[in-house]
Amino acid sequence: MASSTPALNSFRNGPDENGHFGIFGGRYVAETLMPLVLEVEKAYLTAKGDPDFWAEMEYYRKHYIGRPSALYFAPRLTEHFGGGKLYFKRDELNHTGAHKINNVMGQALLAKRMGRTKIIAETGAGQHGVATATACALFGMECEVFMGAEDVKRQKPNVDRMRLLGAKVVPVTSGSSTLKDAMNEALRYWVSKAETHFYIIGTAAGPHPYPAMVRDFQSIIGEEVRWQLEEAEGKLPDVLVACIGGGSNAIGLFHPFLDDESVEIFGVEAAGHGIDSGEHAASLTGGNPGVLHGNRTYLLQDDDGQITEAHSISAGLDYPGIGPEHSWLHESGRVKYVSATDTDALKAFALCSKLEGIIPALEPSHALAYVGTMIGDLAKDKIVVMNLCGRGDKDLDAVIPRLEEMGEL
Amino acid sequence: MNYTASRLDKCFAALKDENRAGLGIFVTAGDPDAETSLAIMKALPGAGADMIEFGMPFSDPMADGPSVQASSQRSLKAGGSMVKTLAQLRAFREDDKTTPVVLMGYYNPIYIYGVERFLTDAIEAGADGLIVVDLPPEEDEELCLPAVKRNLPFVRLATPTTDDARLPTVLTNTSGFLYYVSIAGVTGTAEVPIDMVTAALARLRKHTDIPIGVGFGIKTKEQAAAVGTVADACIVGSAVVDAIRDSLDGSGKATGKTVGAVTALVSDLAAGVRNARS
Structure with a gap:
């Protein structure tokens, strides 16, 4: 369970209801994604207040993550x-x-609660991709990981791990073929699959509620x-x-x-x-x-x-x-x-x-x-x-x- | 400086009188280079474009497919920038006082240019509206409200995922026209599903009287004609920038065929929208 409620003059109150930390954060995404981003937010707020969700997290933290x-x-x-x-x-x-699995487990359990069984993720070095592929294997979910074509070459062992775990690694050749482009491509793909897929973002960035949600899981x-x-x-x-x-x-x-x-x-x-x-x-x-x-x-x-x-x-x-x-x-x-x-x-x-x-x-x-x-x-x-x-x-x-x-x- | 030219309103009123849909053509400023891009832009109205969606190049266009991404990359590689985008618009306006030009792109280059400076310079250069893909209603305070304050139309996107509950939010502060994205996807990757668009427009028109343009997935004369039976405007982008790409030489430079390749496609599409309702 997340920590106790912070005081008013706290550094721990953010973000506000629109996902802003001061001028930072927010939801700067295409309209196609907005309904889904709002749905994720709603589902997360419900899960966050549900002791059953945290009990499930605690189980996997202890017995699976270690x-x-x-x-x-x-x-x-x-x-x-x-x-x-x-x-x-x-x-x-x-x-x-790595720490990546802390967040992935939370988002995968959330996706499960939302009834989503198809997962996408971006990855740079491959650690988040491996963690996501791992959780998807555990929960029997379909997994596609977007990875810059340059990184696919540089990080072959992690590419092989993801494949072994049953994930499909999608090499991204747009832009500079690295993490930034993998995230662009994952967002583009999500736009076309918004009705069926859950996007597990790997770091405390992206549109609200991701930065707050990833922080809470970490x-x-x-x-x-x-x-x-x-x-x-x-x-x-x-x-x-x-x-x-x-x-x-x-x-x-x-x-x-x-x-x-x-x-x-x-x-x-x-x-x-x-x-x-x-x-x-x-x-x-x-x-x-x-x-x-x-x-x-x-x-x-x-x-x-x-x-x-x-x-x-x-x-x-x-x-x-x-x-x-x-x-x-x-x-x-x-x-x-x-x-x-x-x-x-x-x-x-x-x-x-x-x-x-x-x-x-x-x-x-x-x-x-x-x-x-x-x-x-x-x-x-x-x-x-x-x-x-x-x-x-x-x-x-x-x-x-x-x-x-x-x-x- | 406030916007007063009302070119979009006049354009849609004229289209209504003619009982036909308009043709909106998307090109990226500075693609494949500043000079050729201006020549293309100047040739668009004569070839049958009723309005221009003028792309502001961005390094990370996250709602665009490969064609428009490549178009942005060509522009940036040739030195494209916000300053040059507005300069090209200004040069276009020297000869053309009537064709509406809607600036289309992503927020970061505008934010870095400075919102108030951008609005002033865009209005002065002759822009007739803004489409900023990554500014949903939830972020209206950034640019939409400042633009509306100056009477500059802020054209919003509605998509297949925008349901009836959300539509009023999307329509608030939308002006000029509503841009209906025909597919849940990025530009240029799928073909426009005519039946679904027809149903969607019927739904949208229950909520608004504002003109509706339809884009994403219109590539051919036949598709333009089909969409033109129900939409107030058909917007074509990826096919146009693909025509530019296909006309370039081996090193990616413009050739003598570049402008003609675009005008030929636009004339064809224009014939499509003009015959749609006859």
Whole structure:
């Protein structure tokens, strides 16, 4: 069940009834989709208030996903950095190896309640696609996953996993053939199948109610951290850190703590080759507000409002937008958004593997790279909790040659 | 600056007098390049277009099929932008004071250009209305209400998924005409289902007296004629930009055949709508 009702002057009240977080969010979709988006919203509001829905979620969280995920004190990295204590929230231990399944399970159960048995999804690196294919196999639903043709080539193991799970992978060749285009194509397909299909969006973006709904399903991450750290240390965390592409793992960790003033919160965007190079995926650091994929949010775009290409070594962060709630938290100043480059992330990837015996995904490696820049300055009793939101096996093909080149391996 | 030209109203009144449907032709500004696009635009009324749906190119046209996507890409690749779109409209208006031109596209380029600046410049350039695909009634405060305040028609889309309960919401603040999307899908991917359109228009007309244009899936003279028996206007886009595409040389540049390829298709479609009710 979602957390208790926040106070009036809270950071946790959003969005309003039209899906706005301040000026961000909203429902910027074609009329064909509007009735369906409204139907999803209505169904979600009903489910959200229904204890049976959450009981079903709880069952699958415990017995299928494997929650709660561990909160693990990382002793050797803590010693290595020589400052505050570092904890990992181990969401890479979930079934399918990332936080994505938390959200997929919620949306799949919602689709089931709505009587929809055909599912579509977009995917970049393939983690959301695999999680969706998994839930569809579990519930006997038809599954089509839209994936940029470039990503189909780059992420063959995940393509094979999806196929094995019974999903149809649809390569997308429009635009730049990556995640942004996969989402365009999924929306186009949905327009033509609005009567029969449910679209499981993979991150806390898209038209209302998706950003709020995905956040609610991912908030289990932060809710668990709260009681797990209370058990381990008897206190709240001092610092939270998570990586951000669309931002679903981050909002899941952050949201339960937004009103705890003592908790400093950092979101880490992908700086690619460096913000100044122009080749990055840092929408908040290097973009400005615009409207894409159903919501107003920070986007990478040119002076004419044309969306530009994102770049990151991590396919999961390689998206020119960000969830609208993050844009709002950025402008309100509650969360600080920083960035880490490809190189920083690769070094953190190697470091975590060697010192903790955990091979992290490239995405949380960005978060760890930022942790490395600040935790050394913290007092020894300060606690940093970082969301280790995915495992790195999927990244080895991309990472190993680069680490060899850098002399890290 | 407020809009005063009323070209859409005059056009639909004239069509009513002639007892025929109008032909709306969609082209993307700057496709395949600024000069050729202006030449195409100038040739459209003479070839039989009664109104022009003038596409503002966008990198991520999420309600459009491959044909219109490619058209946007050609324009952007050739340097298309909002500034150039409005410049092309201004150049068109130097010679043509009567053909209605409705700007059609997505919200982000307008938002980035600036809503008030856009309205001022669009009215000044000679636009007669706006169709912005990703602004449903729920987001009226963004652009629809500011446009209505200046009397600039805001043309809304109704679709097969817009039921009777929702129609009044869609019709509120709609002016110029109502654009009925004939299929639940993206542009240019399916053929117009005539029987369903006939039934849908009968339903829509119970709710409104505003003229109704029908688009998505009209490619041939015969389809235009069939839709023209029930609609106030037939709107054709994908077939037109496909004609542009097919006329280009191997490197995607315009050829001597490009303008003629479009006018030939438009003349054919125009014959279709003109004979529809005879």
